[in-house]
């Protein structure tokens with residue numbers, strides 16, 4: 001559903017021209033709104049407290065149904081056609097859309113008309129604020145984030161008040177984790193870096209908007225409303241609900257009602273604009289009976305990416321698109337370190353680089369990086385070619401092999417896998433006793449909830465690493481036993497000739 005932070009960075013930062021990494025991570029208050037949790041059907045559920053302990057003053061508890069009912073009524077008054085689904089409390093995802101009637105496989109559902117989308121072109125209730133942002137050419141994401149806050153703060157004078165009241169006050173996403181929570185629970189996973197990068201992007205974007213626009217128009221953008229906390233909320237909403245509509249030239253939109261659908265890794269269908277019915281639809285890829293929750297796919301995302309944007313981790317083994325980022329680094333002691341780094345730099349890579357491992361294997365780019373990392377000085381004329389292959393800039397993709405260094409390259413990947421596995425094992429072992437230092441029950445609930453998410457994520461990522469370890473060990477054993485056999489034959493011939 002949502003874009004990833006690389007797109008966010010590209011669209012935000014280019015216009016505002018500052019490097020977000022210069023900002024230190026400093027999010028506090030929105031994170032400490034401790035959720036209360038309950039355990040149902042084996043999955044932890046977390047409902048955020050509505051107590052006046054920080055958070056934005058709009059939206060609702062994530063599992064609240066009252067506002068959802070008002071939303072449904074308002075949407076039908078605004079032109080949403082009669083639906084075969086209704087918002088209900090569900091086992092997976094707190095609230096979701098549930099079938100009211102039999103739904104066939106291959107049926108089109110929803111038909112949300114464009115008049116109900118929120119896009120960068122939506123009309124601002126406070127016209128002047130919108131004009132200021134558009135004059136400054138603010139890109140879509142920060143524009144939409146500011147729009148959402150502006151409309152939310154106008155309460156009932158905004159045409160979106162029913163929609164905003166039904167949005168979660170605290171969307172689940174890693175944006176709401178403090179730095180120490182990220183360090184503590186996600187130390188083993190590369191998703192921690194992605195989360196820090198994303199939080200820095202949001203903070204950087206807010207600071208840019210504040211310096212360049214809000215501070216110049218304090219009447220239009222008062223700090224009590226347009227502050228870090230409200231931006232974390234609005235970006236949290238965008239990351240977890242914004243859709244890209246391929247059939248509308250890839251335009252991004254918030255689509256009320258459609259954004260009540262939860263994700264399943266087992267379905268392949270996604271939201272798009274349908275030119276014939278002129279609305280946002282999706283086509284079911286299975287049948288549903290009355291009472292069953294209806295799902296869509298938020299895209300081919302790993303468990304880490306789902307946690308990053310949506311704040312949940314699918315059940316173990318259910319996500320065929322799951323992957324784990326493996327960090328590979330050139331050895332500082334390598335005689336050719338400088339030459340190799342420069343070759344990598346030429347193709348946009350660095351001396352430490354992450355590659356995705358899947359349960360089914362790894363990309364040719366990872367293997368090319370490993371070849372480069374282990375290649376001796378005598379192969380320096382091939383560094384450039386290896387670096388090019390390690391980037392995905394070579395077209396068509398090549399899978400060049402260098403038999404003379406294949407064993408070293410596989411061993412290099414195996415070492416990286418094993419180092420990563422031991423980090424996960426350390427975290428998973430320590431996680432059992434991790435929360436005993438907290439006495440405040442609300443804080444304990446939050447910690448148990450976050451820890452469970454982290455344990456689920458780390459277990460799934462470690463599983464992929466174990467699989468890679470198994471494959472690598474077998475390949476190495478085969479190479480080594482092949483070499484041994486060849487040596488024996490060679491020795492046999494030598495004896496014969498002697």
Ligand SMILES: C[S@@+](CC[C@H](N)C(=O)[O-])C[C@H]1O[C@@H](n2cnc3c(N)ncnc32)[C@H](O)[C@@H]1O
Nearest residue numbers: 092093095172240241259260261262263310312
């Ligand atoms: C687009 S909204 C879907 C509607 C949302 N359940 C609600 O009540 O507003 C995305 C959010 O739904 C929840 N969600 C969606 N799919 C889920 C799943 N498979 N498991 C757990 N939570 C899920 C997450 O909180 C996510 O951030």
